[in-house]
Amino acid sequence: xxxxxxxxxxxxxxxxxxxxxxxxxxxxxxxxxxxxxxxxxxxxxxxxxxxxxxxxxxxxxxxxxxxxxxxxxxxxxxxxxxxxxxxxxxxxxxxxxxxxxxxxxxxxxxxxxxxxxxxxxxxxxxxxxxxxxxxxxxxxxxxxxxxxxxxxxxxxxxxxxxxxxxxxxxxxxxxxxxxxxxxxxxxxxxxxxxxxxxxxxxxxxxxxxxxxxxxxxxxxxxxxxxxxxxxxxxxxxxxxxxxxxxxxxxxxxxxxxxxxxxxxxxxxxxxxxxxxxxxxxxxxxxxxxxxxxxxxxxxxxxxxxxxxxx
Amino acid sequence: xxxxxxxxxxxxxxxxxxxxxxxxxxxxxxxxxxxxxxxxxxxxxxxxxxxxxxxxxxxxxxxxxxxxxxxxxxxxxxxxxxxxxxxxxxxxxxxxxxxxxxxxxxxxxxxxxxxxxxxxxxxxxxxxxxxxxxxxxxxxxxxxxxxxxxxxxxxxxxxxxxxxxxxxxxxxxxxxxxxxxxxxxxxxxxxxxxxxxxxxxxxxxxxxxxxxxxxxxxxxxxxxxxxxxxxxxxxxxxxxxxxxxxxxxxxxxxxxxxxxxxxxxxxxxxxxxxxxxxxxxxxxxxxxxxxxxxxxxxxxxxxxxxxxxx
Numbered sequence: 073x074x075x076x077x078x079x080x081x082x083x084x085x086x087x088x089x090x091x092x093x094x095x096x097x098x099x100x101x102x103x104x105x106x107x108x109x110x111x112x113x114x115x116x117x118x119x120x121x122x123x124x125x126x127x128x129x130x131x132x133x134x135x136x137x138x139x140x141x142x143x144x145x146x147x148x149x150x151x152x153x154x155x156x157x158x159x160x161x162x163x164x165x166x167x168x169x170x171x172x173x174x175x176x177x178x179x180x181x182x183x184x185x186x187x188x189x190x191x192x193x194x195x196x197x198x199x200x201x202x203x204x205x206x207x208x209x210x211x212x213x214x215x216x217x218x219x220x221x222x223x224x225x226x227x228x229x230x231x232x233x234x235x236x237x238x239x240x241x242x243x244x245x246x247x248x249x250x251x252x253x254x255x256x257x258x259x260x261x262x263x264x265x266x267x268x269x270x271x272x273x274x275x276x277x278x279x280x281x282x283x284x285x286x287x288x289x290x291x292x293x294x295x296x297x298x299x300x301x302x303x304x305x306x307x308x309x310x311x312x313x314x315x316x317x318x319x320x321x322x323x324x325x326x327x328x329x330x331x332x333x334x335x336x337x338x339x340x341x342x343x344x345x346x347x348x349x350x351x352x353x354x355x356x357x358x359x360x361x362x363x364x365x366x367x368x369x370x371x372x373x374x375x376x377x378x379x380x381x382x
Numbered sequence: 383x384x385x386x387x388x389x390x391x392x393x394x395x396x397x398x399x400x401x402x403x404x405x406x407x408x409x410x411x412x413x414x415x416x417x418x419x420x421x422x423x424x425x426x427x428x429x430x431x432x433x434x435x436x437x438x439x440x441x442x443x444x445x446x447x448x449x450x451x452x453x454x455x456x457x458x459x460x461x462x463x464x465x466x467x468x469x470x471x472x473x474x475x476x477x478x479x480x481x482x483x484x485x486x487x488x489x490x491x492x493x494x495x496x497x498x499x500x501x502x503x504x505x506x507x508x509x510x511x512x513x514x515x516x517x518x519x520x521x522x523x524x525x526x527x528x529x530x531x532x533x534x535x536x537x538x539x540x541x542x543x544x545x546x547x548x549x550x551x552x553x554x555x556x557x558x559x560x561x562x563x564x565x566x567x568x569x570x571x572x573x574x575x576x577x578x579x580x581x582x583x584x585x586x587x588x589x590x591x592x593x594x595x596x597x598x599x600x601x602x603x604x605x606x607x608x609x610x611x612x613x614x615x616x617x618x619x620x621x622x623x624x625x626x627x628x629x630x631x632x633x634x635x636x637x638x639x640x641x642x643x644x645x646x647x648x649x650x651x652x653x654x655x656x657x658x659x660x661x662x663x664x665x666x667x668x669x670x671x672x673x674x675x676x677x678x679x680x681x682x683x684x685x686x687x688x689x690x691x692x
Contacts, residue, residue: 130614130615133446201490278603285595292589302442
């Protein structure tokens with residue numbers, strides 16, 4: 073397998089910074105791609121071992137480009153996640169003052185995270201979207217725009233200086249990234265794991281979605297993300313991207329997935345992988361009756377009943 | 383009240399075309415605004431009677447800018463919805479051939495709807511985002527880009543011609559727009575109505591969302607949209623924008639909203655309004671036991687029991 077990771081480039085973006093926090097990234101060649109789609113296509117085509125892309129952030133929610141790529145096409149699997157706190161710096165050519173700034177740029181995803189800051193500090197600046205935050209910095213270097221919102225780490229690369237740092241409209245602004253590869257055995261259970269699936273309802277009826285969620289709730293499984301995505305069959309037709317606490321080797325999770333497989337039109341397993349937000353010792357206690365031991369004991373009891381030995 | 387409707391401008395976009403399908407638009411001054419935020423702010427400030435903005439489309443799902451504006455800030459209410467089929471034309475300066483096109487532009491929301499067409503027909507064209515589809519057409523007129531994706535109706539306004547029409551990656555591509563005003567009495571029940579609410583969970587626990595949806599399911603109410611939106615309190619913290627079938631004056635809907643009011647941290651009522659997708663005679667039959675008459679009869683029966691007269 074080629075020892076390279078594709079990632080959403082260019083170099084010098086938050087994605088690269090997040091990727092470099094993974095120990096395994098140190099032993100791989102890291103190759104920037106121009107889009108989430110092209111990075112994931114490289115994995116599907118076998119050109120890269122895995123791809124590292126943003127999937128959720130605390131301001132915009134699920135990142136729809138990534139979710140839509142995972143929902144459709146050849147199946148892929150998530151193996152790792154990384155959480156990165158996001159704060160923007162306002163990068164300018166050396167000597168530029170705040171009052172000189174007429175145009176600002178950044179990736180469109182940055183806009184909701186700096187909107188209030190802009191309104192308060194640069195109410196008349198014209199926003200122009202860039203292909204990435206790093207590309208915005210490059211365009212400032214070239215003189216096309218006056219200022220770019222990007223990571224402070226991008227300043228030196230483009231010969232810019234940070235006029236302002238730590239810009240973020242929401243406290244605790246974070247982006248979640250995932251390392252995505254071709255389907256294989258999931259990462260081993262750590263005790264603080266997350267399982268991602270996509271669900272398609274069999275038909276649309278009152279209580280349909282409640283019943284799907286009941287497969288998790290009945291087994292004491294907490295949900296961490298529920299993001300509806302259009303199926304492409306017209307307004308009101310959605311599938312559901314769900315992140316649930318636990319690992320597919322946990323009995324409660326395995327049983328919930330079996331339940332979903334029975335009642336859904338389609339279930340796509342997107343992987344079980346270690347959670348980046350908590351360590352195993354920090355995971356919330358299981359609800360009574362939902363541990364592996366209790367599932368095993370209950371299965372034994374039913375088997376004995378079936379055998380007349382209760 | 384000022385007799386004007388704000389709408390997401392500029393002129394010549396799908397939004398204006400959709401707005402003009404509303405009979406009441408004929409008697410109002412229609413004023414374009416540069417953003418969803420500014421159009422809704424005009425309503426909140428009393429400068430406009432109502433604002434007309436996109437809220438959902440069949441390719442991208444819920445339009446997050448609009449949902450986030452309705453979720454936060456001074457309360458607003460939805461009074462009408464309009465569904466518009468979306469197909470793009472590729473607009474160029476007269477005489478341009480497909481092989482001449484090096485750069486294409488449109489609003490970022492258009493990109494997922496034309497992505498496959500682009501890949502098949504203009505794989506090397508560079509995409510540049512425009513503030514709106516109409517603005518993209520203007521930039522083509524000015525010579526800044528070679529081609530713009532926009533409604534075919536925009537061609538004549540900008541002296542362009544349509545090199546290709548009816549471009550849409552997904553069949554049945556539709557956008558849903560809403561007319562939003564300050565809170566007042568909802569539009570009267572028509573028999574084919576929709577009720578929109580935003581729900582905030584009291585706390586995060588296994589089954590929490592299932593229980594919220596149970597308030598609808600228990601009363602036979604079908605959901606048409608469930609879109610999670612970040613609360614701003616960090617990754618994994620979401621509120622839920624929900625569209626449900628029925629009108630707040632339907633007893634089943636009123637009782638579901640009362641249930642949600644009891645169990646949620648917060649409920650924001652966003653309005654009950656006529657559905658644009660079906661006429662009253664086309665609405666699916668109610669589940670047994672969920673009609674107004676059955677709710678009334680059941681309430682009478684409980685009252686008689688409380689009185690010892692059953």
